[in-house]
Amino acid sequence: MTEKVLPFQNREYIGIHEVMGPLFVIEQVHDVGYNELVEIVDERGQTKLGITLEVARNMAVVQIFGGTGGLSLAAPRVKFTGRSFELPVAAAMLGRVFNGLGQPIDGMPKFIPEKIADVNGLPINPTARDYPNRFIQTGISSIDAMNTLVRGQKLPIFSGNGLPHDILAAQIARQARIIGDDDGFAVVFAAMGVKHDVAQFFIDSFEESGVLGKVVTFLSLADAPSIERIMTPRAALTCAEFLAFEKGMHILVILTDMGNYCEALREIATLRGEIPARKGYPGYLYSDLASLYERAGLIKGLKGSITQMPILTMPNDDITHPVPDLTGYITEGQIVLERELSQKGIYPPISGLPSLSRLMKDNIGHGLTRDDHPHLASQLFACYARVKDVRALALVIGEEELPALDRKYLEFGEAFERQFLSQGRYEDRSLDQSLDLGWKLLSLLPQDELHRITGEEISKFYGK
């Protein structure tokens, strides 16, 4: 094989042409590739990283991750590396803390990379995917019984400002396990634009439960340049892919907060004068989010898995906002937190009806969890939906005027929220406990109201 000659490799240019926000234009360049990694050294000798967003003959548009403050037109030295943005990965990353671009910031020495991987990843061939098939017990009743999480699933938490999504995510990370198969579990945690104390909360929580050695942390906090956030989830997922599919580990990826990531995207799009779709977000937001979320899953013949739990706070609790909306179209369900429940003092305030796990249907029931699980879940949903209707009616005509059956539903609703939804931050319920609790609550209602469960199940579980 003849070696390829790369005449312009590692070529360096001095001076740039135009700077706007985190972008700059450089002219008179040659042989620059699209999406190529760029290193920029400013007057003070600081090195920043960037990538090319557009290339033409003699010209390139570069997006720079370190912020363009202090950059002059004449002085910066710009080096085109001839490769795309890459991340060195290794099993030694476990327990380490990195910045949003994947550089270590915990003061420890650099690790020896086992592989250099392109952070953009490649799409998994749909025929190579294996269907997610193992129930993950989170120890939280409303998730395990009604919105089952499955290994290889992407299940986001839709929350609002001030709701306890972080506490819930930390609890899930702490308690999640597969019954009878607990080897090689690890967490990749990526924080984008969140406050320092939120990140610290997660780290403390991991430390407290003794799993910190099994966590890889990527921090791009609120005070880091916002553009860095565009790389953070990619770096985290690249690390997760390596650990999962080359080291055979089961990885839970927590990405918080996706809203901040999308804002960074919007910032770039607006600066480039792109035609916006909804609320100023670019038209490719869906494709871009999909390129992250779809990096979850299982691959046939490989041992590991990636389960994703992105967290996003919905501006003004609006689930139709483009970020939660497009996320919901890609992920396999969603855990929605509800302000009203939270204000009632219920933790976790997981909203009963809009929450959904799409992969639940194929992964519960006979031979998978417990035979009565599917019907019980369906019945709990139906009854709770009725509770909502009855409550709306009670608001209008008053509780006393309600028919006796409807009052039973109110009683059921109250018990459901106080006993089933509500649990302690450190309370780890087994699936059996959760399902039995569900049956106990259904027994508050008359038998002939329960259309979705079979006669056998009624005689086995009702009122027991």
Next chain:
Amino acid sequence: MFKVIGHVSRVAGPLVEAQSADHAHMLEMVKVGDDQLVGEIVRLRGARITIQVYEDTTSLKPGVPVYGSGMPLAVELGPGLIGSIYDGIQRPLEVIRSSSGHYIQKGVHAQALDRSKKWHFKPRMKAGDVVEPGAVIGIVPETSLIEHRVLAPVDVRGRVVSIVDESERTVEEVVAVISDKGKETPVSLYQRWPVRQGRPYGTKERLSEPLITGQRVIDTLFPVPKGGAVAVPGGFGTGKTIVQHQLAKWCDADIIVFIGCGERGNEMTDVLLSFPKLVDPRSKKSLMERTILIANTSNMPVAAREASIYTGITLAEYYRDMGYHVAVMADSTSRWAEALRELSGRMEELPADEGFPAYLPTRLAEFYERAGMVRSLSGKRGSITIVGSISPPGGDFSEPVTQHTKRYVRCFWALDRDLANARHYPSISWIDSYSGYIDEVEPWWRKNLDPDWLALRNQIMDLLQKEERLQQVVKLVGPDVLPDSQKIILETCVIFKATFLQQSAFDEVDMFTAPQKQVRMLKIILKFYEKSVAAIKSGVTLEKIRKSTLRSDILRMKLAVRNEDMDKLDLLAASLEAFVLEEAVP
């Protein structure tokens, strides 16, 4: 075949500009750069051409050559399509997986049809026979269900010069030669067809036969005929994909083309793993023996997503021309429209509504008009039914894709968020949905199942409308103030929703309901209503009717009675006739 037609001058995402030195044609298929990325020319402006590239353009550099093919983007049509899974530009994903591993690498190429596989060809013509365009020259058993008909090219009319005997042939071997005014055309088992151009047919025919889906709310309330077009809009989590899967599994089309356009990877995996195991209720064969999958998941390149819809419909037209009924499931057309928007935005075209290009309605119309029942060039009757799902942002149906689609489809299954939240599936709203095909399918139901079908359907639709109005009252003052004569409407609708409209996609008995069973169930519920009204008139209280065991028998009939033992429903109907009358005696 490929020659250099220019050099790349600018790269911005999936759009690439090039300076062309040579002839470039609009919509010509090209390959770009050393990796030979597949693309299509979408704009010509002097020497500047714009190319839409179907693969990731990372590391593509200005200056690299662009190779022109001289031909538009086309698909291969021939035996071996069925049971395959392709990406948006018909690259076989299974083959790519065996050549390049778990991930789709850049610039991988593979032929859509297996060149080495031998097919058992049986001639249907002999030397000297007259060949009309699109005539059947011979047949190949493609799967145990589908007989593949080898069609003459649509632009050839003449006589067979030579044709091979019954033998094993690969797709590339010439099996016949046709002479058209002295010009000889060789015919092999496969041909190519440009995806953006509909295949010609003889005439479009009137739609008359329902597409039986086994889904009660669809077949009975909002039917679609073979050759019709339906839109299924719904916010996320309302069950669009499940509706699409149910139709793909159970509808009585001969062939299913399932286009996963910009959707989840795991959903395609679900189809891939479950379809081979599922058995078609009519043929008792694996569903994969009649299914073609196009998978361009959301993380695969956006330009190929735009093409996937055309690839899918072209394959469907090919089988239609053989005389088959084909159903095309496009999930989701919104992702396709968004791909259009993204590409249009990058070409800096002036946007119309919500950033979508002004030609969105034209493109939608072109797509949905490729549905229909036709008499093919060779006189065979075949159809394409299109079921396109829509993912409106925020579940708001006033957005452009839903609104424009409504102009070109006559059947609309609106998925309702509240129903989905209450886990009422399929969450097809009986208030917002409609079917403009009732008149077309009514004669079929009348002739084959029940002379009163239309009256029965209209009666239950009427009750549902009345119930909707009564619910408004109930919301204000509670149900207790209504007289029993009105409460029975609510009661009947509760039963109808629970037994008839709700249908489990995962319960073995419930997932498919034969039309005979649907009619019987409907009649039983309406009989129950009629009897109850009479009983209430004669003084029986609603409470008493509610407590009757018949009510729970009716509620359980969908699960308790299999499609095979429909007689049980007749028994139930008979006891209903007797029972309430007895009750009515004070």
